[in-house]
Amino acid sequence: MQRAQPQDFSRVLSSMCTEPHPVAREAAERFLATNPGDPGTYETVAKLERKAVALLGEVTGLDDAPGYVTSGGTEANIQAVRIARNRADTRTPNVVVPQSAHFSFWKAADVLGVELRTAPLEGYEANLEAVQELVDEDTVMVLGVAGTTEYGRVDDIPALVDIADEVDALTHVDAAWGGFVLPFTDHDWDFADADIDTMTIDPHKMGQAAVPAGGLLARGPELLDELAIDTPYLESHSQVTLTGTRSGAGVASAAAVMAELWPAGYREQYETSRSNARWLADALAARDVGYVEPDLPIVAIDLAHDAIDDLREFGWRVSRTEAGEARVVMMPHVTRSMLEEFVADVERVV
Secondary structure, three states: OOOOOOOOHHHEOOOOOOOOOHHHHHHHHHOOOOOOOOOOOOHHHHHHHHHHHHHHHHHHOOOOOOEEOOOOHHHHHHHHHHHHHHHOOOOOOEEEEEOOOOOHHHHHHHHHOOEEEEEOEEOOEEOHHHHHHHOOOOEEEEEEEEOOOOOOOEOOHHHHHHHHHHOOOEEEEEOOOHHHOHHHOOOOOOOOOOOOOEEEOOOOOOOOOOOOOOOEEEOOHHHHHOOOEEOOOOOOOEEOOOOOOOOHHHHHHHHHHHHHHOOHHHHHHHHHHHHHHHHHHHHHHHOOOOEEOOOOOEEEEOOOHHHHHHHHHOOOEOEEOOOOOEEEEOOOOOOHHHHHHHHHHHHHHO
């Protein structure tokens, strides 16, 4: 039988995962058989998880950060909703999210039995007046997105905090993709910029860690206590994670790559991705192809449905926004030469 080969990234343009950095790959391979869910047995990887969380705190402006390495943004977002629901004194909890929220919040609402209220957007960002109208005494969490999946836009996080505070709700920031980009921008988005409570940030996206390596951070340990359950047959006495057995490979990978790249390597990566987004936008404009002006390095391109199908036939892994545009995410593996080939094929299909 022919040996299966992993995905070739040479024409992957819409994924928010990327090829792991060499130090991330090496660390993942060394810790494949370890389980951070049993820290009493796997002490070394447990120490690496504490290192990874501390580094995530540096990235997001939070000293002595409480948190853990999740399987990804979906788990972190579900856990954030769970924290908000568990701390609240209401039998009818609701969570208010912008229309740009990741689909994981619909999963969270279904699993946790909370009402999900969706606010419309204004210019690809949360409409603050709509959010204000949706919150009430049963609102347990307000979501702000820092780097939306489709357009790379950043909600007004400080304003959302103010709205949440009016009804004693938590503010959660989903920076799963944007978290390793935003430190090098002027956006207000992190724990130092606003009094947010919890955050999702994924090292296995722009952080270049091996999959799976997400992250959940909380402003204080008392918030994580809302998740704690007893673990009587383990050496540790309680557990706040959603899953029991977890990936030691992802934890070690995240710790290694952040130690290697934060901050200078990630700044260089951001500048390259920003330059590539600007180049693509200008190349499209020169060919009269419509696009959504990028903020963070994601470019949405106005192409007909069949044109996107044709690009996929040429081997490009391109997905669509809800509005039907083609999404190009400037991940570390996306090079200028890739974009030049892609633009040439766009010319062919339009």
